[in-house]
Amino acid sequence: MSTAKTPVAILLSGRGSNATALITAAQDPDFPARICLVLSNNPDAPGLDMARAAGLPTLAIDHRSFGKDRAAHERAIHAALEDSGAQAVCLAGYMRLLTPYLTTAWAGRMLNIHPSLLPSFPGLHTHERALAAGVRLHGCTVHLVTEGMDEGPILGQAAVPVLPGDTPDLLAARVLQQEHGLYPLALRHFLTQNPATAPNGAALVVA
Numbered sequence: 001m002s003t004a005k006t007p008v009a010i011l012l013s014g015r016g017s018n019a020t021a022l023i024t025a026a027q028d029p030d031f032p033a034r035i036c037l038v039l040s041n042n043p044d045a046p047g048l049d050m051a052r053a054a055g056l057p058t059l060a061i062d063h064r065s066f067g068k069d070r071a072a073h074e075r076a077i078h079a080a081l082e083d084s085g086a087q088a089v090c091l092a093g094y095m096r097l098l099t100p101y102l103t104t105a106w107a108g109r110m111l112n113i114h115p116s117l118l119p120s121f122p123g124l125h126t127h128e129r130a131l132a133a134g135v136r137l138h139g140c141t142v143h144l145v146t147e148g149m150d151e152g153p154i155l156g157q158a159a160v161p162v163l164p165g166d167t168p169d170l171l172a173a174r175v176l177q178q179e180h181g182l183y184p185l186a187l188r189h190f191l192t193q194n195p196a197t198a199p200n201g202a203a204l205v206v207a
């Protein structure tokens with residue numbers, strides 16, 4: 001018997017390799033999610049082309065069309081998420097800081113993948129900073145999104161060694177490989193261990 005599937009929307013800004021990992025995982029009848037929308041703030045994001053080719057609904061809502069009005073941009077995103085029937089959201093290389101408008105509306109049901117072992121190296125340029133700090137272990141984190149940047153509760157992590165001669169690009173590639181395994185795993189666990197996201201549309205009770 002195939003598993004009930006929670007409708008999940010993906011937000012991305014660029015390449016979309018984490019989105020591809022989630023979309024591929026969701027094609028498994030036993031995976032507890034179906035991708036109901038792929039949305040980007042960047043109309044030229046390669047990740048949008050990938051999602052279209054996968055036959056998924058896509059949408060571009062360009063933040064530049066809203067000037068400095070982040071709230072207006074987020075109201076448009078929220079309306080699109082509601083229209084898609086999404087019950088949860090995965091940020092996958094979404095490069096805009098969200099305001100309390102979206103983080104509150106989706107509290108407890110918006111996930112993000114970050115390329116470091118949080119709480120180390122929140123924000124940008126994580127691989128350069130890890131090398132500069134001389135850490136021996138690095139990695140990636142899936143966490144719930146809160147108002148604070150990369151501060152939300154951690155749902156899963158994967159670690160990689162930092163090797164002699166590593167460059168930011170070499171380290172990023174080693175971490176990215178782990179990201180593609182971690183994100184589907186963390187989403188599956190989140191949806192199956194968290195009855196609050198039951199796919200039957202029941203009111204979401206966020207503990």
Ligand SMILES: Nc1nc2c(c(=O)[nH]1)N[C@@H](CN(C=O)c1ccc(C(=O)N[C@@H](CCC(=O)O)C(=O)O)cc1)CN2
Nearest residue numbers: 094095096097098112114123145146147148149150151
């Ligand atoms: N309120 C939150 N918003 C976001 C979170 C979060 O945890 N809380 N996670 C991020 C993802 N992210 C790191 O994982 C991140 C994304 C973007 C930025 C940033 O400084 N963006 C700049 C613009 C940069 C650009 O357009 O290239 C900005 O928004 O002004 C930092 C961290 C997603 N959002």
Ligand SMILES: NCC(=O)N[C@@H]1O[C@H](COP(=O)([O-])[O-])[C@@H](O)[C@H]1O
Nearest residue numbers: 014015016017018092093113114115
């Ligand atoms: N701060 C957020 C952030 O840095 N996210 C990172 O951007 C990359 C997106 O790649 P992708 O578009 O191929 O999934 C990934 O490495 C992801 O962890």
